[in-house]
Amino acid sequence: MPIDASLVGRAFPPTPVHAVTAESVAAFAASVGGAGGATVAPTYPIVVTFAALQDFLAAEELELSRIVHGDQRFRYHRPVAVGDELTAALTVTGLRSIGGNDIISTSSEIVDASGSVVCTATATLVHRGGV
Amino acid sequence: MALPAAGTALEPVTFEITRADLVAYAHASGDHNPIHQDEEIALAVGLPGVIAHGMYTLALVGRAVGDWTGGAEVVELGGKFVVPVVVPADGAARVTVAGTVGEPNADGLVPLALEVTSDGAKVLGAPKALVRA
Numbered sequence: 001m002p003i004d005a006s007l008v009g010r011a012f013p014p015t016p017v018h019a020v021t022a023e024s025v026a027a028f029a030a031s032v033g034g035a036g037g038a039t040v041a042p043t044y045p046i047v048v049t050f051a052a053l054q055d056f057l058a059a060e061e062l063e064l065s066r067i068v069h070g071d072q073r074f075r076y077h078r079p080v081a082v083g084d085e086l087t088a089a090l091t092v093t094g095l096r097s098i099g100g101n102d103i104i105s106t107s108s109e110i111v112d113a114s115g116s117v118v119c120t121a122t123a124t125l126v127h128r129g130g131v
Numbered sequence: 132m133a134l135p136a137a138g139t140a141l142e143p144v145t146f147e148i149t150r151a152d153l154v155a156y157a158h159a160s161g162d163h164n165p166i167h168q169d170e171e172i173a174l175a176v177g178l179p180g181v182i183a184h185g186m187y188t189l190a191l192v193g194r195a196v197g198d199w200t201g202g203a204e205v206v207e208l209g210g211k212f213v214v215p216v217v218v219p220a221d222g223a224a225r226v227t228v229a230g231t232v233g234e235p236n237a238d239g240l241v242p243l244a245l246e247v248t249s250d251g252a253k254v255l256g257a258p259k260a261l262v263r264a
Contacts, residue, residue, distance in 0.1 A: 027159045065165050
């Protein structure tokens with residue numbers, strides 16, 4: 001089923017607050033085989049980015065198992081630190097169809113409790129059509 | 132830690148990914164897409180088998196960059212997941228991250244040219260890593 005083209009430009013509400021804790025940082029680092037410690041893995045913001053992507057998929061009734069991550073880029077305005085309270089707000093920036101798959105481009109602004117942008121995460125999702 | 136001069140090749144790092152790693156990563160990241168855990172579902176949607184989260188591969192790039200730079204601040208990181216990394220039920224998939232130090236840009240930030248491969252295939256397209264070194 002093709003995705004509604006009017007999605008492009010639509011902004012979705014911000015995710016609930018994600019509290020960055022020493023435990024969440026260590027668990028994330030350990031899950032990718034890292035040493036852990038106090039260092040926040042550079043891809044850690046995917047946690048809140050993914051929450052925004054998942055809210056978007058639920059709102060559009062798209063099944064997660066038909067989604068493959070096509071591209072992911074982070075531009076960090078400052079490093080994420082323990083104690084941050086982050087939310088992500090997603091906007092659909094593009095939509096195209098290639099060979100029965102929908103390619104959905106998104107950009108999520110990740111902000112801290114003061115509203116300052118911490119990171120901009122752009123993601124492309126491939127929604128695989130019927131197989 | 133100062134980075135070596137532009138043009139210097141960085142020591143490639145090879146990582147292993149097992150199905151158990153993908154389960155742990157699903158919990159830590161919140162990405163419970165069954166294509167990363169369930170062979171039947173992965174095959175049913177036309178994938179060659181259980182595949183690693185693209186973000187798992189990018190996290191390994193983050194680890195390599197951290198190792199090479201002594202934990203320098205990362206300003207940009209990303210890539211296109213062009214070839215899926217298939218993770219077997221037994222054993223592990225291997226991902227190798229190779230890099231070369233680039234010329235600092237106008238802001239003094241240093242790009243690292245990356246090549247990320249698995250089983251001889253380039254798995255990350257247009258990879259980008261920019262660090263404050």
